Amino acid sequence: MSVKHALLALLERGPRHGYGLKHEFEARLGQAWPLNVGQVYTTLARLERDGLVAPEPQAGDDGERRAFRITGAGRAALAEWLSAPVPRELLARDELLVKVVAALEEGAGATIAVIRAQRTATLELLQRHARVKAEAARRGQLARLLAVDLLIAHAEADATWLDRCEARVTATAGAAGGEGPR
């Protein structure tokens, strides 16, 4: 799971406390991936168990305030992860696909209604992303820009697919001599 690698990447820049890691992670990826501090500590515990990070010797007594540093094994794990492509086969069981296909049983008009309602929601989502993006651009936050760009790309893919669905359903309904949706 990639939270662990994201934390390793932050630790490569020097030892950090759990709270500092949470803060830096969210500054970069919080838009796409809000993280609670509990996740940070459980992830650090697992990394420590696997020998990928180690507690700093001069750390305080309070367990939760300990700083961690990355180990040699941690650097190797990070490098291996960075060099491998991420598997992207996805979406085959996407709920939106299932919904549109289910709507087909109700007819072309019902399907177009589902498609249009989803497209409106997608556009509204894109509008919210656009605001975040403008703010990130204004502040020069590159990591945040990349995160919101990914969300935008996914929403755009949905919008493109919905347009295609509408065109196909309309064309098929027209060819069958059915009532064209308006």
Place this chain on the structure above:
Amino acid sequence: MTAMLELDQVTRLFGSGRAEVRALDGVSLRVAPGELVAVMGPSGSGKSTLLNLAGGLDRPTAGRVLVDGTDLGALDRRGLAALRRRRVGYVFQDLNLLPGLTAAENVALPLELDGAGTPKARAGALAALDQVGLRERAGAFPDQLSGGERQQVAIARAVAGQRALLLADEPTGALDSLAGETVLALLRARCDDGIAGVLVTHEARYAAVADRVVFLSDGRVVDQATAGATP
């Protein structure tokens, strides 16, 4: 607030009898100063017809088009041409900058055609170029500018002077995505300064920069998305 652009039950038919096409069918739309409205829809859905009617390049078969409170149907050819020159700016996919003129001269040209003296037109052009961040490229010819910069000049030309309505037809069409974003940010900024904008685009991420997105299908508004909508 009064609308800068208002389409009131606008219908536009082309052809007649069996060949009749309803390019627009009873469309109503209001765009206030400071507002950017995006228009989306499949090819043939009426987007370009809407933009042509809004800019007074075409007249509706039925319904009214008002720009800054003036009913375009009540104007003669000359009055319409004057209103178009003074109040309406266009940005197209093909930029139509004149290759023999510098950026500043291209932007100044419509102001001069409208009767401004050369110094005044030049000052207006430089101010508009400044607004789009291209002041230092004022002396460059179109072939010395990148595609994105040429489109920025086209936007400066469209907003120079007292223009209050900006009509953009796929202004990002020929640009790579980062240049497209720059152009959209400029359109957005001009609208934030009080100009009313209509943006025709087929790209959802660009449309999302608008305050409202209107979907056309078969000449009708079938859907609207609004930026303020709750998640």
